[in-house]
């Protein structure tokens with residue numbers, strides 16, 4: 001894993017996670033729920049993003065099953081972030097794509113010139129490279145930053161944001177589109193309950 005600036009993040013995050021945890025945040029935020037554009041729906045859109053984020057080697061082929069796997073991992077990660085926000089624990093099926101990555105990929109240890117131990121994926125395919133996300137999560141779980149990566153509490157949004165509040169009590173992503181979704185939901189709720197205005 002390199003420490004180059006995250007030029008690949010593309011989207012401007014209002015609550016960005018620190019590196020390298022922002023790689024996990026960036027994957028979760030490749031789709032705008034509930035019906036927004038999905039950067040990982042089409043191979044021609046997905047390939048440059050996957051290469052830029054290091055999840056696919058530049059010379060490697062994007063295989064037919066890769067996008068389904070990476071979208072499955074994305075939603076498994078989102079389920080974990082919902083749990084970080086105080087929501088229910090992920091179901092076994094949410095963890096299944098992450099377990100596939102854990103089972104099917106391997107990491108190699110290396111030592112840099114300062115003596116720091118690095119762990120990197122041993123392959124260039126999408127399934128091989130995704131183990132780097134698991135390694136990032138493992139480190140973040142140990143240093144406590146993982147608990148601050150959350151999914152927005154608006155269940156129609158679930159955008160991944162990094163909670164920098166002192167008491168870890170942040171709930172909302174604060175995207176302007178999220179606010180609109182919330183207003184719409186409140187409006188519908190008021191209509192259902194028969195109130196006006």
Ligand SMILES: [Zn+2]
Pocket residue numbers: 152153154157158159172173174175178179
């Ligand atoms: Zn939101």
